[in-house]
Amino acid sequence: MRIGTMLLTVILLVLLGASAWFAYDGLTVGDETPVSNHAYIAMGLGIFFSLLIGVGLMVLLFYSSRRGYDEPPKLIDENKDPLE
Template sequence: MKTGSWLIIIVLLAILAAAGWFGYAGLTTDPGVPISIHGYIAMALGIFFSLAIGIGLMALVFYSSRAGYDEPPHQIGGRSDEE
């Protein structure tokens, strides 16, 4: 691997570590904050719609791939460039 590749990997791992630390600090800073029923409903709806969109898009990717929509275009008729 080149030096630039190692640098990119180190930077990305540092960003991942910072995101993990930030998430941990945010979850453990004040554990006594109550969540209302509206908060739970909003969280459940957000999880549901995120999963629905993700599953739907992945299903479209698999369908598109298997149905041949991802193939390069072909010339069906007309003149040929080989003449």
């Protein structure tokens, strides 16, 4: 393995460990902090609209792929017979 690949792997593993520690630390703060109903509504709406946009973009991606919109452009010669 090359040194660049190893360095990248180590950096990514450190970032993964740091994010896992941050998530664990944030989830174990305690139950003393009350969360209002407005926060739950805002979080639910954020999750809903994020999923809606993600699913919509994936639908458009598959739709355009099946309809042939992803095909490379072709030069149409005006002087050539289209039946050839």
